Amino acid sequence: MNLFSRALVDSAYALESSEGLRRSRHHVDNLMNNAGYRYKRYFDLFMMVLILSSVFILIRDVKFQQNDFLAVFNNYIISFIFLIEYLMRFWVSSDSARIIIDQYEKDVLLQRNFRVGRAVMKALYAKWRYMSSLAAIIDLLAIMPFFHELRLLRLFIIFRVFKLFRYAQNMHHFGAILASKKFELLTLFTFVGLIIFVASVMIYVMEALNPDSKVNTLFDALYWSVVTISTVGYGDVVPVSGEGKIVALIVIVSGVAVLAFATSIVVSAFTEKLDDIRDGKLIQELQKLKHIYLICGYGTVAQQTASKLRRMGREVVILDADASKIAEARRHHDLALAFDPASLESIGQLGIDPVRQIRAVILLGDTDVENVYTALTMRSMNKELRILSLLHDKKHRRKLESAGVNDIVYAQELIGQLSREYSDQPIAFEALHALRAEHSGVVIDEILVDERMARFIQNVQDLKIRGGRIILLGVESRSEQRFVFNPASDFALGEGDLLVVIGENAMLHEYRIDLHKAVRT
Amino acid sequence: MTMDAIILFGYNEFAREIAQQLRYTCPRIVVYALNNSDVEQAQAAGLEAHLADLEDNWDDLLSFDLAVTRIICALESEAENVFLTLSLRDRFPDAVIVALATTQENSSKLRLAGANKVIAELQTTANLIIERLEKPVITRLLEALMDTQMELKVAQIVLSEQSSAVGSHINELLESTQRDIIVLAVVDQRMSESFIFTAKGYNHLLNAGDVLVVIGYDKEIKAFEEEVGGVCETDRSHRSG
Numbered sequence: 001m002n003l004f005s006r007a008l009v010d011s012a013y014a015l016e017s018s019e020g021l022r023r024s025r026h027h028v029d030n031l032m033n034n035a036g037y038r039y040k041r042y043f044d045l046f047m048m049v050l051i052l053s054s055v056f057i058l059i060r061d062v063k064f065q066q067n068d069f070l071a072v073f074n075n076y077i078i079s080f081i082f083l084i085e086y087l088m089r090f091w092v093s094s095d096s097a098r099i100i101i102d103q104y105e106k107d108v109l110l111q112r113n114f115r116v117g118r119a120v121m122k123a124l125y126a127k128w129r130y131m132s133s134l135a136a137i138i139d140l141l142a143i144m145p146f147f148h149e150l151r152l153l154r155l156f157i158i159f160r161v162f163k164l165f166r167y168a169q170n171m172h173h174f175g176a177i178l179a180s181k182k183f184e185l186l187t188l189f190t191f192v193g194l195i196i197f198v199a200s201v202m203i204y205v206m207e208a209l210n211p212d213s214k215v216n217t218l219f220d221a222l223y224w225s226v227v228t229i230s231t232v233g234y235g236d237v238v239p240v241s242g243e244g245k246i247v248a249l250i251v252i253v254s255g256v257a258v259l260a261f262a263t264s265i266v267v268s269a270f271t272e273k274l275d276d277i278r279d280g281k282l283i284q285e286l287q288k289l290k291h292i293y294l295i296c297g298y299g300t301v302a303q304q305t306a307s308k309l310r311r312m313g314r315e316v317v318i319l320d321a322d323a324s325k326i327a328e329a330r331r332h333h334d335l336a337l338a339f340d341p342a343s344l345e346s347i348g349q350l351g352i353d354p355v356r357q358i359r360a361v362i363l364l365g366d367t368d369v370e371n372v373y374t375a376l377t378m379r380s381m382n383k384e385l386r387i388l389s390l391l392h393d394k395k396h397r398r399k400l401e402s403a404g405v406n407d408i409v410y411a412q413e414l415i416g417q418l419s420r421e422y423s424d425q426p427i428a429f430e431a432l433h434a435l436r437a438e439h440s441g442v443v444i445d446e447i448l449v450d451e452r453m454a455r456f457i458q459n460v461q462d463l464k465i466r467g468g469r470i471i472l473l474g475v476e477s478r479s480e481q482r483f484v485f486n487p488a489s490d491f492a493l494g495e496g497d498l499l500v501v502i503g504e505n506a507m508l509h510e511y512r513i514d515l516h517k518a519v520r521t
Numbered sequence: 522m523t524m525d526a527i528i529l530f531g532y533n534e535f536a537r538e539i540a541q542q543l544r545y546t547c548p549r550i551v552v553y554a555l556n557n558s559d560v561e562q563a564q565a566a567g568l569e570a571h572l573a574d575l576e577d578n579w580d581d582l583l584s585f586d587l588a589v590t591r592i593i594c595a596l597e598s599e600a601e602n603v604f605l606t607l608s609l610r611d612r613f614p615d616a617v618i619v620a621l622a623t624t625q626e627n628s629s630k631l632r633l634a635g636a637n638k639v640i641a642e643l644q645t646t647a648n649l650i651i652e653r654l655e656k657p658v659i660t661r662l663l664e665a666l667m668d669t670q671m672e673l674k675v676a677q678i679v680l681s682e683q684s685s686a687v688g689s690h691i692n693e694l695l696e697s698t699q700r701d702i703i704v705l706a707v708v709d710q711r712m713s714e715s716f717i718f719t720a721k722g723y724n725h726l727l728n729a730g731d732v733l734v735v736i737g738y739d740k741e742i743k744a745f746e747e748e749v750g751g752v753c754e755t756d757r758s759h760r761s762g
C-alpha cells in the first residue's frame with residue numbers, strides 16, 4: 001500500500017474512532033434530519049423565520065430604498081447561516097470515512113490490494129448524489145446572493161421559499177402524497193400536453209391566416225390553448241372562424257375532463273394517505289411527551305381508565321393492533337395509534353424512550369395470552385418499566401408475574417372484595433370509598449418528605465398538623481419499611497417517608513404550600 | 522357486623538369470586554341460579570344452590586331474616602339483573618340489595634330499580650388501576666383497612682341513647698378521648714344520610730343513632746366503643762346507592 005493509501009486509511013480510522021466527532025455528527029444529523037429530535041423544531045422554526053424575513057426584505061426592496069442593515073442581514077448574515085446549514089447537511093449526508101474503511105476491510109478480507117481509487121470514487125459519488133438532489137440544489141441556489149451582488153441573482157432569494165419544504169412537515173406529506181400517485185399524474189400530464197399540442201396546432205392552422213383573429217403566432221395559439229383548457233378563459237384571444245370555434249368547444253370539454261381527473265387523483269391520494277399522515281403527526285406529538293401512561297389494548301376498561309387519567313391531567317397513549325378498535329378509541333382520545341404493542345419493531349417505530357417518557361404501561365388486552373406477550377415485549381425493552389396488567393382468568397396469574405408484570409388487577413376478585421366489604425360494614429365501606437371517589441370534597445392524599453423537607457422537619461410535631469382540619473392517618477416509613485398508624489408527635493420523620501393525610505381538597509393544597517413555605521423560611 | 526346469610530343470584534365468574542370472599546365471614550351462602558349447570562357447579566363448590574326463575578314470586582326468601590341477610594344480584598344478563606332487582610324490591614321493600622353493573626348507564630337503572638348499592642364493574646376496575654398507579658400506598662392501606670383479618674381496621678360505632686358522647690360536639694369528643702384512634706366521619710341519620718367527615722364538619726353535634734366511622738387497632742376500637750357507650754353495629758338500610 002502506498003503512502004497516500006496508508007494516510008487515507010489512517011485518517012479514515014482516526015475520524016471514525018473520534019468520540020467527539022462522532023457525537024457532534026450525531027447531533028448535527030439529528031438536528032437536520034430527525035423529526036423526533038427535541039431541538040429540531042426550534043431549529044426548523046428559526047430557519048423558517050429567516051426564510052420569511054429574507055422574502056420580506058426582497059419584496060420591500062422593490063419599491064423602497066434598501067436599508068443598509070437589512071441588506072447586510074439579507075445578503076450576508078442569512079446567506080452565511082444558510083451556507084453553514086448547507087455544509088452541515090453536506091457533512092452528514094454520507095460517511096466518507098466509513099465508506100473508505102468498508103472498502104479497505106473488504107479488500108483485506110479478499111486478500112487483494114486496497115483499491116484507493118474505488119474507495120475515493122464511492123465516497124465522492126455519495127456526496128455527489130446528495131449535491132444533485134433537488135433539496136440540495138434549492139439550498140445551493142438560496143445561498144447564491146451571498147456570492148453575487150448582481151440584481152438579477154437576488155431573485156434567487158425566492159428559492160429560499162422552497163427551502164420551507166424542508167422545515168414544514170405538512171409540505172413533506174403533500175410531496176409524498178403526490179409522489180404516491182406518480183403514474184396517474186404522469187398519465188394526466190401526458191394527456192394534457194397532448195391536448196395542448198393538438199389544440200395549439202389546430203387553432204393556429206384554422207386562425208393564423210384570418211386577419212380578424214388575434215392568433216398570429218404559434219405562441220399565441222399555445223397561450224390560447226392553455227388559458228382555455230384550464231377553464232380560465234380570459235377572452236383576450238378568441239377564435240373567430242367557425243372551425244376555430246369547434247376546436248374551442250373540444251378544448252373546453254377536454255379541460256373540464258382534465259380538471260375532474262386531476263381532482264379525483266389528488267383527492268383519492270389524500271384519502272388513502274390520511275391515516276398515515278395523522279399517525280405521523282401523532283407520533284411526532286408522542287415523542288415530545290413525558291411521563292406517559294401507555295395503555296396496550298383498547299376495550300371498555302381501557303376507555304374508562306384513559307378518560308379518568310386524562311381528566312386528572314395525565315398523558316395517555318393507547319396502542320392496539322386492531323385498527324377498528326383504534327378508530328373507536330379516537331372518538332374519545334386523541335393519542336390512539338394502530339400499532340401492535342406486542343411487537344418490538346412496531347414499538348420501535350414510535351421512537352419512544354422508555355426511561356424518559358413512560359410512567360407506566362397498562363396492559364388491557366382482551367386475553368391473558370395477549371397481555372403476557374405484550375408484557376414480555378415491554379420488559380425486554382426496559383427492565384425498570386412499571387407494568388400493570390388486567391387478569392382475565394386467575395389461573396394465569398403466575399404467568400403474568402413471570403412475564404415481569406409488577407401489579408395485577410383481577411376485576412372479579414375486586415368485585416368479590418367490595419361485596420364482602422359492603423356486607424361487613426356498609427357505612428365504613430361507603431366512607432372509605434367516598435374518600436377514594438373524591439366527590440365529597442374530602443380526599444385522602446400522599447405527601448412525600450423530600451430531601452429539602454427532611455432537613456427542616458425532624459418529627460411529626462414539626463408538621464404542625466395537630467389541631468388543624470387535616471388528619472394525619474399515618475406515615476409510610478422508609479426506614480422502618482412499614483406503615484405507622486396515627487404516629488405520636490415525637491415520631492421521627494426521614495427523607496422518603498410518605499405522609500398519608502385526609503382533608504378537604506383546598507385545605508390540603510394550602511397545607512402543601514404552607515409546608516414548603518415553612519421549609520424555605 | 523356479620524351477616525347471617527348471603528343470597529347470591531347468578532353463578533358466573535363474579536358470583537364465584539363473591540362467594541369465595543364471603544364464605545369465611547358469612548355462615549350461610551345460598552346461590553339461586555337460572556340454569557341447571559350453574560346450580561350443579563355451585564353445589565360442586567360446596568354451596569347451597571337452587572334453581573330459580575325470573576318469574577318466581579320469591580316465596581323461598583321469606584324463610585330468611587332479611588334484617589341480617591344480604592341479597593346480591595350478579596346475573597350475567599344486565600337486563601335480567603335489573604328485572605330481578607325490581608322484583609325483589611317490590612316484594613321486600615326493606616331488604617338490602619347489592620347489584621353488579623358493567624356500565625354507568627346500567628348502574629343508574631339498577632338504582633332506579635331499587636338496589637341499595639350498585640357496584641359498577643368497569644368503573645371500579647378502572648378506578649383501581651388508576652389508584653394503584655397514582656397512589657399505591659393509599660390503595661394498599663385502604664385495602665388493608667377493609668380486611669377484617671388485619672389488626673388495623675376501619676369500624677363503625679352506633680351511638681346509643683345512653684352514650685356519653687351524645688350532646689357533645691365531635692371536637693369535644695376527640696379532645697376528651699385518649700384512645701389511639703382516628704374518627705374519620707359521622708353519619709347523622711336524622712339530618713341527612715350523607716357523611717360528615719371530621720376533617721370538614723368539626724363542630725357537628727352528636728346525637729343518639731349517629732354512626733362514627735373510626736380507624737384504629739382492634740383493641741383501641743373496642744376500648745373506645747366502651748368509652749363512648751356505642752355499639753359496633755349498624756343500621757344496614759342507612760342509605761341507598
